[in-house]
Amino acid sequence: MHTPLAAASASAAGTRDLAAALAELVRPGDIVLLAGDLGAGKTAFAQGFGRALGVDETITSPTFTLVNRYDGRLPFYHLDVYRLDRLDEVADLGLAEFLDEGGVMLIEWGDTITPVLPADFLEVRIELGDGDDDRHFEFRTVGTRWAARQRALAAALASWRVNPTPTARHQRPTPTARHQRPTGVPHADPGH
Numbered sequence: 001m002h003t004p005l006a007a008a009s010a011s012a013a014g015t016r017d018l019a020a021a022l023a024e025l026v027r028p029g030d031i032v033l034l035a036g037d038l039g040a041g042k043t044a045f046a047q048g049f050g051r052a053l054g055v056d057e058t059i060t061s062p063t064f065t066l067v068n069r070y071d072g073r074l075p076f077y078h079l080d081v082y083r084l085d086r087l088d089e090v091a092d093l094g095l096a097e098f099l100d101e102g103g104v105m106l107i108e109w110g111d112t113i114t115p116v117l118p119a120d121f122l123e124v125r126i127e128l129g130d131g132d133d134d135r136h137f138e139f140r141t142v143g144t145r146w147a148a149r150q151r152a153l154a155a156a157l158a159s160w161r162v163n164p165t166p167t168a169r170h171q172r173p174t175p176t177a178r179h180q181r182p183t184g185v186p187h188a189d190p191g192h
């Protein structure tokens, strides 16, 4: 695995622009996971991403609907699995069909459902920075689809790149602590 790429933005508009730059690289069947606390900027990221895919509609949070489909130059599926209670509910969403029809999938809180996803995705972790509007991003490829684009990824994100901050990584809460919600998706228990 490559060293994760690190980037930063200083405004919601900056996050949307960064996401738009990333979206230029996507291909049919791609999955992008968005990880980060409430209000980190996952939906802002999805808005910039969708805009770059040619979506004209306003992109809103699919927290209650779980999935929104938009028509862009590729079908764009925006998911938010925050309210999913059990991992096996993911099966009901029919993700495989979205990918088979050449869609691109962006999943907020996607890091909580990795046991039931194909092991081939780009994970974008968003963390709050020092200032109110500062956000830090870490991009990690899993599997070969995105790893093959590592260089293109670095180039696309060049305007936002920063040095990785090892301290931030050490301070990162554990997945269970991070997922602070009353009814949590059970974590990484694929045997059940």
Ligand SMILES: Nc1ncnc2c1ncn2[C@@H]1O[C@H](COP(=O)(O)OP(=O)(O)OP(=O)(O)O)[C@@H](O)[C@H]1O
Residues within 6 Å of the ligand: 009, 010, 011, 012, 013, 014, 015, 036, 037, 038, 039, 040, 041, 042, 043, 044, 045, 061, 108, 132, 133, 134, 135
């Ligand atoms: N640099 C930034 N990037 C993204 N959002 C920012 C930034 N600076 C400030 N914000 C603000 O932070 C908020 C991010 O909200 P957003 O809904 O995108 O977060 P989220 O991660 O999707 O939250 P949730 O977990 O509730 O879905 C917005 O109000 C946005 O204006």
Ligand SMILES: [Mg+2]
Residues within 6 Å of the ligand: 042, 043, 044, 061, 080, 108
């Ligand atoms: Mg959101």
